[in-house]
Amino acid sequence: MSTSFTSMTVSELQAALADGATSADVTRTYLDRIEAEDGVLGAYLHVDPEAALERAAAVDASGKAGTGLAGIPVALKDVVVTEGIPTTSGSRILEGWKPPYDATVAARLAAAGTVLLGKTNMDEFAMGSSTENSAYGVTRNPWNPERIPGGSSGGSSAAVAGGLAPWAIGTDTGGSIRQPAALTGLVGHKPTYGSVSRYGLIAFSSSLDQAGPMARTVLDAALLHEAIGGHDPLDSTSIDVPVPVLAECARRGAEGDLSGLKVGVVRELGGQGHTDGYEQGVLDRFTEAVALLESMGAEVREVSCPAFDLALPAYYLIAPSEASSNLSRFDGVRYGLRVGDDGNHDLDEVMALTREQGFGAEVKRRIILGTYALSSGYYEAYYGQAQKVRTLISRDFSAAYADVDVLVSPTTPTVAFPLGSRVDDPVAMYAADLCTLPASLAGVPAISVPCGLSDGLPVGFQVMAPALADERCYQVAAALEAAQDAARGSRFLDQLPRRDAEPVGGAA
Amino acid sequence: MSTPSQGQLSRDEVAHLARLARLAVTDEELVLFAGQLAAVLDAVAQVGKAGVEDVPPTTHAVPMTNVMREDVVRPSLPRETVLAGAPAAEDDRFRVPRILQEEA
Amino acid sequence: MSTDTLVDYDQVLTRYEPVIGLETHVELGTASKMFCGCSTTFGAEPNTQTCPVCLGLPGSLPVANAMAIESTIRIGLALGCRIATWSRFARKNYFYPDIPKGFQTTQYDEPLCTAGHLDVEVDGETYRVEIERVHLEEDTGKNLHVGGATGRIHGADHSLIDYNRAGIPLVEIVTRPIPGAGAKAPEVAKAYVTELREILLALGVSEVRMEQGNLRCDVNTSLAPIGSLEWGTRTETKNVNSLRSVERAVRFEMRRQAALLDEGTRILQETRHFHEDTGTTSPGRSKEEATDYRYFPEPDLVPVAPDEEWVAKLAAMLPELPAARRSRLSDEWGITPTEMAWLVNAGAVELVSDTVAAGASPSDARKWWLGELARRANDAGTDLSDLAVTPAQVAELIGLISAGTINDQLARQALDGVLAGEGGPAAVVEARGLAVMGDSDELVAAVDAAIEANPDVAEKVRGGKVQAIGALVGAVMKTTRGKADAATVKRMLEERLTAS
Structure with missing residues (x-):
């Protein structure tokens, strides 16, 4: 029985725990698999088996395992600050840092009785779409270890898809939950900006960052979202509304009745005249999924959002600008790395040497770009202009939502690309975020749900909803998931072999 | 508003920006970054094409105002904890090498 | 120290017209910091009043202190300012070890209060000081320089930082340039800060203890030849931290700048430091390249939009x-x-x-x-x-x-x-036992004793030399150690010596 824990959904794990399995058993199974598989996948940066087992035993002793999320293991992207547990955000500059506090997301999951398996790998400071920018090595895609797992939450996506965690927290600034979820066959949701606390998430771009769930099913994602969502007085941008009821919407969606639902297909995201850079296999799976929605009663129409064409340039000005400022605190004074403090360098030099050696190339590129975009004389033309484009994108969403309930698109233009294929070409790398950026810039919720395979690799289907209408994402995604599972006769991830047995892949 | 000139980031400019950002970049990086950033700037400069007359900037996706906390004291961290992560400390303070620049 | 040539103050005024301006920083007297719950108590042990937010730890986020915002609006109202209906915090990006985040959270182009004024009086004459803006920001930590002479940054071997002060709410009050004060410019500057301090005390928003750094002034001074249509280049003298120093700093800068202008040297637009001990200023170290603060709206905080009702309520509560x-x-x-x-x-x-x-x-x-x-x-x-x-x-x-x-x-x-x-x-x-003796037995006895001890004086008085009575009064006062009332004693002596 224990071997199957790693291919169960969380709903199934809950049932197993309620039925007498112990959290310690479940946790040990995952730890064993991490031990066996993570040498290849590279999903985790930090695992403390003893602490995890101790925690699981405590939950078992409390008698609460199986109620709510108690006793369920979870993995956190290493951008989430955890008290006393190393937190690096994938950067050398934070190597060895043990935070003295917990992120709200971490605290809420702990309070819910979950068991922390470990911290997952990520592109340094969440800057990247492939998890190749981590200072601590690459993470591989469980579907094909020569391919990237997406990014920046690639450690979380690889862990959940590869059976090294039942679910995980990711963060999404321009697509960093949805894109890796899509490329590894998971469900990943970026909540409405402000609906999940950012307190304790190491900031990349403050006006865009959101934490969210990455899971094997839509229902699991909804359960995890409910556990972390809701107002937090420690985050000024946190919206003071009740925690949304999402799992219920997911269950209702799975019943497959979408009659009355108006679905808008965004022309600018892979539609006619906008197919440059999109793989045919991705477009085919997307079209099939749209047809499936229609077959369930949804009313589908094409919608045009012209400003979406400018989402990529706007994003690559706003995010680096905010990042250049957010990353200024890494100066080697209060925590983390310090380089050159040998009596021969003054403080300015030590700061510059520390940052030079502590940050990787992509981080440095973006800091320089952001510094440029904010500098006097360029601010209006770059940062100011990008913030106005953001308004245009929001207006396009508003106009579209006047006619439709949700907008849909492929999550990514391509399936997972080979490791190393884009690292030297930032512009090509940035194109991986093409479809996810508009929702990020407008702060609206968006989910990615698997919609089939292309060349044996997962394709993601994106559902976007108006701000604070996250439940629509879950409802539509659940309907699509249920219909596809029914047609396939199995869950999507069951197509990924050896999830509870031998090591994946053979590559070094 | 004028569209910024495209792809014009020179090595000197990159060097200046790196100094502003306290990055002791190497010469190889200067060359590499100048080239890569020129390509990125080409791409991002497209924002200049948008007609944004009378369009207000969006700084917060979900508009809110007046989020405040009451003026109430909460416990601080213990000093050992505060200094535990410090690269260097002395006399209960964070220690840094000599400072040449005066404060801004 | 300074070897500047100085022109006699009176001479300065014969050739030049001064323009001054002041930027005053006031630490508010809130119980907690601007963006976190750490205490603001002065004099605590180093780094004992810090938390993830005011240490700028990765992931921490600010939440604005309502009392600090209200105090700023009240200061603005007391200075006759327009209170913004839409105001934002901004990030001022620069690297310095006393700012924990690599930027200072301040206000830039959207301050809480603008366009006010303060009338000050010097020698019976009223000067109107126009206030350009009042905005809210956070204070920095404190650097302690070790190994150099006199704890100054110059020549120090290394520095030590205490972040207790980092994040204490700081209000900056900026005047418009103040022309027309002439010879009274130094006194107007001092009178302005004095009056501002009185207002802050009356509002109860700060203890305004200058010796604790609650109130710190930067003083701008420029000179232009009399009759010139353009103002001269200004210097900014930083951290002038007593009322007396404000006056001295302006006076010194006027005398120093006049000497330079007299010899045809241009004034450098620069930051200077005031030295309390000598009353002089000296140049700050110039930076290798111009600082570019890259201000942009702070995305971690939402705008402050005081509505009419809120402002009216605060106005009604002004003392x-x-x-x-x-x-x-x-x-x-x-x-x-x-x-x-x-x-x-x-x-x-x-x-x-x-x-x-x-x-x-x-x-x-x-x-x-x-x-x-x-x-x-x-x-x-x-x-x-x-x-x-x-x-x-x-x-x-x-x-x-x-x-x-x-x-x-x-x-x-x-x-x-x-x-x-x-x-x-x-x-x-x-x-x-300090009460004045009335017509008491003790006093009667003292009066009698004085007459007895000074028979010759008593005789003179009886003989009509009335002024001699003073010596007897003095004797009584002495024996009663000042507790008697002199007039009463005199009356009693007169009764005894003239009645018989």
Whole structure:
């Protein structure tokens, strides 16, 4: 029985725990698999088996395992600050840092009785779409270890898809939950900006960052979202509304009745005249999924959002600008790395040497770009202009939502690309975020749900909803998931072999 | 508003920006970054094409105002904890090498 | 130190017209910091009042202190400012070890208050100081420089940082340039800061203790040839931290700049430092390249949008402001503006007012606070308000004098007791036995003893040399150690020596 824990959904794990399995058993199974598989996948940066087992035993002793999320293991992207547990955000500059506090997301999951398996790998400071920018090595895609797992939450996506965690927290600034979820066959949701606390998430771009769930099913994602969502007085941008009821919407969606639902297909995201850079296999799976929605009663129409064409340039000005400022605190004074403090360098030099050696190339590129975009004389033309484009994108969403309930698109233009294929070409790398950026810039919720395979690799289907209408994402995604599972006769991830047995892949 | 000139980031400019950002970049990086950033700037400069007359900037996706906390004291961290992560400390303070620049 | 050539102050004014401007930073007296719940108590052990937010730890986020925002709006209202309906915090990006985030959270182009003014009086003349803006920001930590001479940054081996002060709410009040003060420019600068301090005290928004750095001034000074249409290049003298220094800094810069201009040297637009010990300024180290602060709206905080109702509520709660109060009290107390100015300079307005409220006459209250009590404070090297005597006790003392229970001399002894913590004036008078002797048996005995001990003097008086009685009065006062009332003694002596 224990071997199957790693291919169960969380709903199934809950049932197993309620039925007498112990959290310690479940946790040990995952730890064993991490031990066996993570040498290849590279999903985790930090695992403390003893602490995890101790925690699981405590939950078992409390008698609460199986109620709510108690006793369920979870993995956190290493951008989430955890008290006393190393937190690096994938950067050398934070190597060895043990935070003295917990992120709200971490605290809420702990309070819910979950068991922390470990911290997952990520592109340094969440800057990247492939998890190749981590200072601590690459993470591989469980579907094909020569391919990237997406990014920046690639450690979380690889862990959940590869059976090294039942679910995980990711963060999404321009697509960093949805894109890796899509490329590894998971469900990943970026909540409405402000609906999940950012307190304790190491900031990349403050006006865009959101934490969210990455899971094997839509229902699991909804359960995890409910556990972390809701107002937090420690985050000024946190919206003071009740925690949304999402799992219920997911269950209702799975019943497959979408009659009355108006679905808008965004022309600018892979539609006619906008197919440059999109793989045919991705477009085919997307079209099939749209047809499936229609077959369930949804009313589908094409919608045009012209400003979406400018989402990529706007994003690559706003995010680096905010990042250049957010990353200024890494100066080697209060925590983390310090380089050159040998009596021969003054403080300015030590700061510059520390940052030079502590940050990787992509981080440095973006800091320089952001510094440029904010500098006097360029601010209006770059940062100011990008913030106005953001308004245009929001207006396009508003106009579209006047006619439709949700907008849909492929999550990514391509399936997972080979490791190393884009690292030297930032512009090509940035194109991986093409479809996810508009929702990020407008702060609206968006989910990615698997919609089939292309060349044996997962394709993601994106559902976007108006701000604070996250439940629509879950409802539509659940309907699509249920219909596809029914047609396939199995869950999507069951197509990924050896999830509870031998090591994946053979590559070094 | 004028569209910024495209792809014009020179090595000197990159060097200046790196100094502003306290990055002791190497010469190889200067060359590499100048080239890569020129390509990125080409791409991002497209924002200049948008007609944004009378369009207000969006700084917060979900508009809110007046989020405040009451003026109430909460416990601080213990000093050992505060200094535990410090690269260097002395006399209960964070220690840094000599400072040449005066404060801004 | 400085080897600047200086022009005599009077000479400066014959050729140049000064323009001054002030940027004043005020630490608000909130209980907690601007963006976190850490205490703001002064003098705590280093790095004991810090948390993830004010240390700028990765992941931490700010939440604005409502009291700090209201205090800023109240300052703006007291200065006649327009209160913004939409205001934002911005990030000022630069690297310095005392700012934990690599940027200071401040306000840039959307401050809370703009376009106010403050009228100040110097030698009976009123000068209007225009206020450009009042905005809210956070204070920095404190650097301690080790290994160099006198703890200065120059020559130090390394520095130590304490972040207790980092994040304390700081209000910056910026004047527009102040032309037209001429020779009075240094005094106008001082009068402005003095008046601003009074307002801040009246509002109760800050303790305004300059010695604790609650109030810090940057003073801009420029000179232009008389008759010139353009203003000169200004220098900015940083961290001028006492009222007296504000005046001295302006005066010194005027004299220094005049000497340079006289010899045809251009004034550098630069930051300078004021030295309390010598009263001079010296240039800050110039930076290798211009700083570019890359301001942008702080995305971690939402805009502050004070609506009319909120502002009206705060306006209604404003106390009577110092100028209006002084004018009203001058009328009530029947004193001239100059006499009021003495009280202001002595920091005695509130004390006198409270003493009057406790029942003393305005003239007695003024006499005691500006006289005996001012002397005591001066001897003790403290402020009047720090003396261990309350206005109510001073009023009680004055009441005892008026009632004839004690005289001025005894009152000073009673005050000794009060300051020594022996209790209130009446209690001290009782305990020390300081009451004036009435027509008592003890006094009768003392008078008789004096006559007996000085028969020749007594005889002179009896013989009509009335003025000789003074010696007898003196003898009685001596034996009673000042407790007798001299007039009473004289009357008793007269009764005895002229009746027989």
